[in-house]
Amino acid sequence: MKAGTLPTILVVDDNQDNTDIIQHYLEVRGYPITVAHNGDEALALFEKVRPSIVLLDVMMPGRDGWEVCRLMKQHRELGRNVRIIMVTALDEWDDKRQALQTGADDYVEKPFDLSRLASAVERNAALLPTAIAP
Amino acid sequence: MPRFFRQPSRRSPAADASADLVVAADAATDADATRPRIRVNAPPILLTDSPDPAIATAVADLGGWRVVVCAGERELARVVGEAPDVRAVLVTTDNPNALRDVFERARPRGVPVIVGCADETMRRRAVELRADEWYRTPADPVEIAGRIRSAITRAVPTPAQVADRVDKVEYEQMLYDFLTGLPTLPVMIERSRQLIKERGELVVLYFNFVRYSKIEEIYGWEKLDAVLETTASAVGEFLRDTSLRGSRVMVSFTNDDDFVFFHVPAPGVDAASDAEINEITGRLQQFVAGRIEEAHGEEIATLFDIYVGSAHVYYNPKTRLERLIYRGIREAANAAKSVEERERARKVADLRTALRDRDVYVDYHPIVRADTQEVFGYEALARGVPRSLRSPEVMFEVAAEADLIWELSRLCRSRAIEGMAKQIAAGQLLFLNVDPHDFSDPEFTATFEREVANPERVVIEITERTAIKDYPKFRERLKAFREQGYRFAVDDAGSGYAGLGSIANLEPDFIKLDMSLINCIDTNFIKQNLVETMVRFANDQKAQVIAEGVERAEEMETVKSLGVHLVQGFFIHHPGKQEGSRAVPTPAVAKAVPG
Numbered sequence: 001m002k003a004g005t006l007p008t009i010l011v012v013d014d015n016q017d018n019t020d021i022i023q024h025y026l027e028v029r030g031y032p033i034t035v036a037h038n039g040d041e042a043l044a045l046f047e048k049v050r051p052s053i054v055l056l057d058v059m060m061p062g063r064d065g066w067e068v069c070r071l072m073k074q075h076r077e078l079g080r081n082v083r084i085i086m087v088t089a090l091d092e093w094d095d096k097r098q099a100l101q102t103g104a105d106d107y108v109e110k111p112f113d114l115s116r117l118a119s120a121v122e123r124n125a126a127l128l129p130t131a132i133a134p
Numbered sequence: 135m136p137r138f139f140r141q142p143s144r145r146s147p148a149a150d151a152s153a154d155l156v157v158a159a160d161a162a163t164d165a166d167a168t169r170p171r172i173r174v175n176a177p178p179i180l181l182t183d184s185p186d187p188a189i190a191t192a193v194a195d196l197g198g199w200r201v202v203v204c205a206g207e208r209e210l211a212r213v214v215g216e217a218p219d220v221r222a223v224l225v226t227t228d229n230p231n232a233l234r235d236v237f238e239r240a241r242p243r244g245v246p247v248i249v250g251c252a253d254e255t256m257r258r259r260a261v262e263l264r265a266d267e268w269y270r271t272p273a274d275p276v277e278i279a280g281r282i283r284s285a286i287t288r289a290v291p292t293p294a295q296v297a298d299r300v301d302k303v304e305y306e307q308m309l310y311d312f313l314t315g316l317p318t319l320p321v322m323i324e325r326s327r328q329l330i331k332e333r334g335e336l337v338v339l340y341f342n343f344v345r346y347s348k349i350e351e352i353y354g355w356e357k358l359d360a361v362l363e364t365t366a367s368a369v370g371e372f373l374r375d376t377s378l379r380g381s382r383v384m385v386s387f388t389n390d391d392d393f394v395f396f397h398v399p400a401p402g403v404d405a406a407s408d409a410e411i412n413e414i415t416g417r418l419q420q421f422v423a424g425r426i427e428e429a430h431g432e433e434i435a436t437l438f439d440i441y442v443g444s445a446h447v448y449y450n451p452k453t454r455l456e457r458l459i460y461r462g463i464r465e466a467a468n469a470a471k472s473v474e475e476r477e478r479a480r481k482v483a484d485l486r487t488a489l490r491d492r493d494v495y496v497d498y499h500p501i502v503r504a505d506t507q508e509v510f511g512y513e514a515l516a517r518g519v520p521r522s523l524r525s526p527e528v529m530f531e532v533a534a535e536a537d538l539i540w541e542l543s544r545l546c547r548s549r550a551i552e553g554m555a556k557q558i559a560a561g562q563l564l565f566l567n568v569d570p571h572d573f574s575d576p577e578f579t580a581t582f583e584r585e586v587a588n589p590e591r592v593v594i595e596i597t598e599r600t601a602i603k604d605y606p607k608f609r610e611r612l613k614a615f616r617e618q619g620y621r622f623a624v625d626d627a628g629s630g631y632a633g634l635g636s637i638a639n640l641e642p643d644f645i646k647l648d649m650s651l652i653n654c655i656d657t658n659f660i661k662q663n664l665v666e667t668m669v670r671f672a673n674d675q676k677a678q679v680i681a682e683g684v685e686r687a688e689e690m691e692t693v694k695s696l697g698v699h700l701v702q703g704f705f706i707h708h709p710g711k712q713e714g715s716r717a718v719p720t721p722a723v724a725k726a727v728p729g
Contacts, residue, residue: 008287032283032284032287033287034287040296040297040300041296043296043299043300043303044295044296044298044299044300047299047302047303048221048286048299049286049287071303071304071307074307075303076306076310076315090660093628093634093664093667096660096663096664097628097664099660100354100650100658100660100661101355104660105657105658105659105660106658106659106660107659107660107663120659123659124659127657
């Protein structure tokens with residue numbers, strides 16, 4: 001990531017209202033945002049946009065967020081550098097253990113609180129390797 | 135035979151273009167291929183009809199992109215429809231038909247279009263055509279780069295593209311191991327088809343890596359991945375220097391944790407003899423184990439074994455090649471299995487000798503206070519003396535199979551207690567591993583009463599990994615020990631899915647966090663959250679949390695900031711500058727096992 005450039009974020013949620021809110025909120029803060037509304041679209045955009053951070057809803061019809069997370073983390077070129085934040089209610093110990101198995105880096109509770117979402121994005125952005133091209 | 139074999143090469147050229155490791159040394163034909171070739175996808179291209187230097191500067195700013203300037207807008211429209219790596223088009227023509235043409239070609243391919251507009255008419259035209267972005271010329275490179283970037287991120291792929299890319303991602307994962315980049319079996323069969331027909335013979339080597347899955351269980355998948363990577367690169371490196379070099383050797387990675395090698399003799403060269411193969415595989419085992427020890431420490435290197443089996447496959451025009459190869463692989467796998475059994479019998483013999491001679495030694499791994507780093511106590515870790523039994527995991531596994539587990543447990547316990555006076559200062563505690571099954575040993579209580587002089591200095595560690603069947607009875611037993619002054623620790627806490635309830639049931643004085651939660655905790659916020667939860671829970675229960683497997687300063691800082699009370703691991707207990715252990719190299723990471 002170049003100094004002064006904020007990392008690109010891919011926002012994935014099947015609910016358009018949610019993505020609209022998140023997109024607006026983060027765009028105002030200067031992050032380049034791309035939106036996907038299902039798992040397949042997210043995977044396609046992942047290769048195209050090469051985001052540094054993915055905000056991933058878990059409950060989606062078809063391929064769910066866990067599956068998408070696993071596939072992204074196993075991507076041979078991009079998997080290592082992307083940070084994935086799951087957007088879900090991980091209440092139980094069990095849920096969080098499972099999240100670790102898919103390779104997720106962080107999570108934001110759903111229903112989400114925008115300021116928490118922003119701080120999750122910030123703390124993950126801070127850990128991005130500097131070598132990533134914007 | 136799965137039907138996806140050929141599909142990817144047709145549908146996605148990128149599957150072929152991605153990194154792949156081929157060790158090949160046919161001097162004449164594969165001169166370049168003696169080194170692993172890492173081919174990455176071609177850089178994305180921005181296509182434009184404008185020679186404006188600001189565009190080139192802007193593209194350089196995007197990082198990793200290439201700009202291609204076409205001679206005129208007609209040429210541009212043509213190339214958009216054909217070139218595979220075009221990811222964006224920047225068009226500046228004032229010819230409305232040509233502009234429309236560019237859009238028509240770019241749209242179906244999902245390529246975003248940016249229009250550089252010289253005047254208001256052009257701007258209106260660009261908006262009408264739904265350009266992904268536009269800007270007024272002349273513009274500085276920063277603005278142009280920004281427009282390109284936002285056009286790329288905004289462009290929505292066509293449904294066909296979505297399906298194609300998703301397929302590609304999935305196929306790639308089926309065809310190549312994502313960690314090592316090695317092709318999987320189906321790919322290997324397709325690649326070697328022609329060669330085997332030509333040379334008539336193939337040697338299959340099957341490498342059975344025993345107990346790799348244990349690494350995942352103990353240290354977490356991040357560690358297993360790192361070890362697999364080391365293994366694959368060590369194997370590749372070794373093969374480049376063997377006498378198999380005169381032939382074509384290919385490496386494949388099967389689903390789980392085994393490797394398969396195909397060795398196809400070069401023209402005019404005999405296939406390696408069995409003796410030769412035995413010799414090579416023997417050396418390879420040592421080479422790989424050495425590499426793993428260098429990179430990940432002795433604890434991990436001694437944890438697993440590598441067994442190799444081989445089989446010859448002769449080309450037979452009447453039988454389909456796949457069948458021949460799969461049969462060969464099965465034979466080689468069976469051969470590897472029988473090597474494993476032979477080795478196991480030897481290990482059992484080693485263990486019996488060790489038990490007879492009371493020959494195990496004990497490492498004392500310090501547990502320190504997170505804040506002051508002052509030694510709080512030591513965990514006793516018993517090890518076998520022969521290398522084959524060095525890893526406690528292996529030693530106890532062998533004992534369990536040979537029905538010697540109680541004998542071994544008793545021996546390890548009494549050695550640990552014997553060494554206590556010499557190794558552990560007054561006021562420090564001894565953490566002693568006990569398997570829940572040990573409680574059913576009729577001599578269990580008696581040995582403790584006989585050997586332990588001061589129970590208040592002993593902490594009994596009980597692993598969460600072994601399921602406890604009869605809780606009320608088990609708690610009764612714990613209670614009896616507690617009354618004598620013993621304290622308890624739950625080991626590997628958080629390794630299972632059971633959560634905090636089962637830990638609370640044991641009313642522990644200490645909670646030892648599972649190592650998989652500590653590995654890379656500094657960059658994983660979910661792990662941090664879990665540990666935080668555990669610390670809060672422990673504080674409520676008046677218990678102390680021990681973070682095990684702390685290897686790096688970042689991990690140390692993180693667990694400290696999360697309120698963990700005690701710490702154990704490589705970061706504080708370096709091999710070489712160990713206190714309290716015998717003069718045997720101490721592993722990088724301590725792992726608690728019954729002992």
